[in-house]
Amino acid sequence: MEFLESLQWRYATKRFDTDRQVSDEDVRKLQEAVNLAATSFGLQPFRVMVVQDPELKEQLRTASYNQPQLTESSHVFVFCAMKEMPPEHIDAYMDRTAEVHDVPREQLNDYASYMKGSVAGKSVESIEAWNKRQVYIALGTLLAAAAEMRIDTCPMEGFDAGEYDRILGLTERGLTATVIAPVGYRSQEDATQHKAKVRVPLEEMFLEQ
Numbered sequence: 724m725e726f727l728e729s730l731q732w733r734y735a736t737k738r739f740d741t742d743r744q745v746s747d748e749d750v751r752k753l754q755e756a757v758n759l760a761a762t763s764f765g766l767q768p769f770r771v772m773v774v775q776d777p778e779l780k781e782q783l784r785t786a787s788y789n790q791p792q793l794t795e796s797s798h799v800f801v802f803c804a805m806k807e808m809p810p811e812h813i814d815a816y817m818d819r820t821a822e823v824h825d826v827p828r829e830q831l832n833d834y835a836s837y838m839k840g841s842v843a844g845k846s847v848e849s850i851e852a853w854n855k856r857q858v859y860i861a862l863g864t865l866l867a868a869a870a871e872m873r874i875d876t877c878p879m880e881g882f883d884a885g886e887y888d889r890i891l892g893l894t895e896r897g898l899t900a901t902v903i904a905p906v907g908y909r910s911q912e913d914a915t916q917h918k919a920k921v922r923v924p925l926e927e928m929f930l931e932q
């Protein structure tokens with residue numbers, strides 16, 4: 724029940740309290756939550772940049788239709804999808820699995836080949852789209868974890884991804900900005916916090932068979 728209360732408490736925060744910063748310890752916990760998100764095969768085909776620098780946030784605000792959350796929030800989580808799925812990424816994952824599970828690496832060769840084969844049959848566009856879908860699971864995990872910690876967030880797609888990729892040097896890293904989440908603490912002035920949630924009834928969301 725407490726979890727549902729947290730989900731009721733959260734809302735897409737429009738105005739953050741510029742006097743309040745999220746502590747390093749809590750940012751770390753949010754990072755842990757994002758890193759624990761489920762992904763297809765466990766491949767984690769994305770990386771996240773946490774932006775705190777005021778000048779950089781200013782540049783990102785310009786590339787985000789001047790939305791105030793960019794500069795008023797404490798930190799901005801920028802979720803960046805991998806544009807491809809190189810075999811080296813799969814091998815690195817298998818190496819890590821062998822180490823964590825304490826099994827010989829050769830034992831995972833068949834699984835690695837299976838994953839590589841599944842990726843080889845897909846177009847570059849569909850791999851990027853697949854990677855981006857994984858990003859959204861991590862975004863959802865962040866929103867829920869932050870709400871549990873009574874930290875505010877605003878999921879946002881309203882930005883120019885090409886500009887983000889340029890400003891943050893993502894292209895060179897084979898990444899593209901997919902979705903962002905400014906985090907911080909709501910401003911008492913933000914009227915949105917008082918609005919009731921607009922959702923379809925459960926009977927409409929959940930289908931009869």
Ligand SMILES: Cc1cc2nc3c(=O)[nH]c(=O)nc-3n(C[C@H](O)[C@H](O)[C@H](O)COP(=O)(O)O)c2cc1C
Binds near residue numbers: 790881882902920
């Ligand atoms: C993928 C995604 C993109 C969004 N983009 C923006 C955005 O650019 N700016 C904004 O203010 N809100 C944005 N929102 C917030 C939604 O409008 C909000 O989540 C929705 O109206 C439901 O309200 P609630 O989250 O407050 O319950 C986005 C939400 C999601 C999930």
